[in-house]
Amino acid sequence: MSTNDLVSCVSLVLGAFFFLAGTMGMLRFPDVYTRLHALTKADNLGLGLLVFGLALQAESWLAVAKLFLVWGLVMLASTTCCHLVAQAAWQAGISPWSRRDGQ
Amino acid sequence: MDSSLAWFDAILTLTLVVVALRVLFAQDLFQAIVLFIVFGLLLSLAWCRLGAVDVALAEAAIGAGLTGALFLNTLATTRRHGDQAPPAETIDRKGAWVDDKxxxxxxxxxxxxxxxxxxxxxxxxxxxxxxxxVVPLAVSSDAPRIAIDEAMLRSGVTNPVTAVLLNFRAYDTLLEVAVLMLAVLTVSSLTAGSARVSKALPSGPVLTSFVRLILPVVVMVAVYVLWSGTKAPGGAFQAAALLGAGGVLLLVTDTQSPSCARYLRRVLLVAGLAVFLLVGLGGMLGAGRFLEYPPAWAGVLITLVETVLTVSIALVLVMLFVGTSPTGAEGSARASDETPGATPLVSRERTS
Structure with missing residues (x-):
């Protein structure tokens, strides 16, 4: 296994870990804001690491460019969506969870 | 490698069935729509795995995206939020008071x-x-493949899907476009031209910048998808779905809405069907049969029809969205959809 493959593997596994963590956060976190926080980590870092790992295996520079374009577009869209959901929740009067509220 | 892909396919199929069941059995209609959108995205992944990239594109853009938006519109209009009663102060569409009783x-x-x-x-x-x-059709025989390969040479395009849609079975596509036109006419006549999309999304620098950044990309990708449709997956419907989605995005955000004279809108709306019909009639004069293209002109004619169709279908999709948009006190509908009052989301979600 070459260094390239090794780095690629580590990056892919780390990316998958962020997706797993994001999913668990969405299922387990107490309110909409904290869940958004967990989800965007999966989209930004998780997908970024996956893209990086895949780019190392890509056959051409064009494929690398396309992969990073996908990452950039997803980050744009997910950031905007996160902002919109959070803003809608805030305007609907949902107050952020804090430890004082308890379970 | 193959076995892991088989596992992926198995999990994907199972997930599709489970999500479909969840859509059917969802108690809350809003939840059902969100699950339906998820189902559409998973289905387009399944089409990708089957190698049908054209269908996957159409499913993701129209099946999941625009249909989901139409469903959400309809839900906001009809105000049937599952088993939740609307909050007491809501005024319904006809101006009547709705209360908890x-x-x-x-x-x-x-x-x-x-x-x-x-x-x-x-x-x-x-x-x-x-x-x-269907199952007996799967019997492997080379006869259809050979026939298609032979016909492809005369079709004017190199993408088999486009050849089928706009040459071999152009009649079906023509009728499909006519059905879309009928649908938009029906919606327009029901709303009597009074439909107006509210700026439902909260405005702000983030969304406005996003729309400004993304719209040129959407238009560029739509043109690319249309252009590549003759030799690779893509074509009029996919390009139109992209353009339509861009139009919807413009309409629901606080940016300057595209305005367009009414007569021009009508001309563009029917242009696709009209040009398609004219080309079909031209084929009747030239080659002797309706919608039959002379092989030398087939490529040009197909590109022409597809280009005009893209504009018309995109307009149809946007107008369907406008036509089904809730009118009146839609702001409160959206708010009541989320949570009545200031209860934390967690308590509501756990119970539903």
């Missing part, structure tokens, strides 16, 4: 078991019948 709107009336059995039997027998028709 009204019977709760239920997502579906309960059907007696005999009715359910009858539905089940009908659906089951139709499925069995379709399986009986």
């Amino acid at each position: 009204l019977p709760t709107l239920r997502p579906r009336p309960s059907t007696p078991w005999t009715g359910r059995l009858a539905f089940g039997l009908v659906a089951g027998s139709v499925t069995a019948w379709m399986a009986a028709v």
Whole structure:
């Protein structure tokens, strides 16, 4: 296994870990804001690491460019969506969870 | 490698079935729509795995994206938020007061078991019948492939899907476009031209910048998808879905809405069908049969029809969205959809 493959593997596994963590956060976190926080980590870092790992295996520079374009577009869209959901929740009067509220 | 892909396919298929069941059994209609959108995205992934990239593109853009938006519109218009009653202060569409004393709107009336059995039997027998028709078709024979390969040379394009849609079975596509036109005419006549999309999304620098950044990309990708449709997956419907989505994005955000004279809108709306019909009639004069292109001109004619169709279908999709948009006190509808009052989301979600 070459260094390239090794780095690629580590990056892919780390990316998958962020997706797993994001999913668990969405299922387990107490309110909409904290869940958004967990989800965007999966989209930004998780997908970024996956893209990086895949780019190392890509056959051409064009494929690398396309992969990073996908990452950039997803980050744009997910950031905007996160902002919109959070803003809608805030305007609907949902107050952020804090430890004082308890379970 | 192959076995892991087989595992992926198995999990994907299982997930599709589970999500489909969740859509059917969802108590809350909003939840059902969100699950339906998820189902569409998973289905487009399944089409990708089957190698049908054209269908995958159409499914993701139209099936999941625009249909989901239309469903959300319809839900906001009809105000049937599952089994939740609307909050007391809401005024409904006709201006009547709605209060808690009204019977709760239920997502579906309960059907007696005999009715359910009858539905089940009908659906089951139709499925069995379709399986009986379709399964023998899978018998591998090279005859259709050879026939298609031969016909492809005369079709004017190199993407088999485009050849089927706009040459071999152009009649079907023509009628499909006519159905879309009928649908948009019906919606327009029902709303009597009064439909107006509210700026439903909260405005702000983030969304405005996003729309400004993304719209040129959307237009560019749509043109690319249209242009590449003759030799690679893509074509009029996919490009139109992209353009339509861009139009919807413009309409729901606080940016400057595209304005367009009414007559121009009407001309663009019918242009696709009209040009398609004219080309078909031209084929009748030239080659002797309706919608038959002379092989030398086939490529040009198909590109022409597809280009005009893209504009028309995109306009159809946007107008369907406008036509189904809720009018009146939609701001409160959206708010009540999320949470009545300031209860934390967690308590509501756990119970539903």
